[in-house]
Amino acid sequence: DGGITQSPKYLFRKEGQNVTLSCEQNLNHDAMYWYRQDPGQGLRLIYYSQIVNDFQKGDIAEGYSVSREKKESFPLTVTSAQKNPTAFYLCASCNSGLAKNIQYFGAGTRLSVL
Amino acid sequence: AQTVTQSQPEMSVQEAETVTLSCTYDTSENNYYLFWYKQPPSRQMILVIRQEAYKQQNATENRFSVNFQKAAKSFSLKISDSQLGDTAMYFCALLANTGKLIFGQGTTLQVKP
Numbered sequence: 001d002g003g004i005t006q007s008p009k010y011l012f013r014k015e016g017q018n019v020t021l022s023c024e025q026n027l028n029h030d031a032m033y034w035y036r037q038d039p040g041q042g043l044r045l046i047y048y049s050q051i052v053n054d055f056q057k058g059d060i061a062e063g064y065s066v067s068r069e070k071k072e073s074f075p076l077t078v079t080s081a082q083k084n085p086t087a088f089y090l091c092a093s094c095n096s097g098l099a100k101n102i103q104y105f106g107a108g109t110r111l112s113v114l
Numbered sequence: 115a116q117t118v119t120q121s122q123p124e125m126s127v128q129e130a131e132t133v134t135l136s137c138t139y140d141t142s143e144n145n146y147y148l149f150w151y152k153q154p155p156s157r158q159m160i161l162v163i164r165q166e167a168y169k170q171q172n173a174t175e176n177r178f179s180v181n182f183q184k185a186a187k188s189f190s191l192k193i194s195d196s197q198l199g200d201t202a203m204y205f206c207a208l209l210a211n212t213g214k215l216i217f218g219q220g221t222t223l224q225v226k227p
Contacts, residue, residue: 007157016171031213033215040220041219042118042205042217042218042219042220043159043205043215043217044215044217045215048213048214049136058214072144084140090159091217092159099202101147101209101213102149102161103161104161105158105159105160107157107158108155108158110151
């Protein structure tokens with residue numbers, strides 16, 4: 001069945017280590033997004049991509065990197081430059097065009113620092 | 115700048131009663147969309163309801179309805195006949211021509227038996 005799959009569900013990072021969060025969708029959506037959620041807070045946009053091989057920084061892109069080599073996939077790398085990575089990360093996708101722009105979300109990845 | 119404000123961090127309601135969650139927003143655009151998302155303890159974000167700014171009629175989805183006041187930039191969510199499964203954090207969100215979804219800080223709703 002169609003949907004957005006995020007993996008892993010839980011991830012632990014050691015100091016100085018880069019880690020990659022996976023996001024895959026089979027909804028044939030053009031646009032994909034990464035959000036960060038801190039406890040008791042709303043979602044903040046990290047990166048987004050509206051088309052393959054193109055992506056833009058969101059509001060809190062520092063310390064993160066992304067790629068969009070395939071329409072279905074939008075992995076997020078949390079680099080060692082991100083000094084406070086502990087958070088809940090949500091991936092979303094939607095069809096492009098304002099008239100269709102409902103974002104659907106994956107189940108999220110909880111990242112913690114060891 | 116576009117902003118979304120939810121001024122009620124926490125609310126509670128008795129089962130079967132009605133509750134209204136508040137949201138105000140700011141945008142200079144004339145064409146935009148407003149959303150309410152629900153995040154239950156599982157942390158999965160679920161779309162509750164969507165309102166298109168150019169439509170005057172308030173959106174309704176079963177027990178969920180909105181009161182959209184465009185001039186006042188207000189977008190409240192009414193939940194009728196509250197159920198225990200409605201316990202969740204609710205987020206108001208604004209989507210304008212930037213393609214970026216702007217979220218409020220959320221309101222935690224507790225439905226009591």
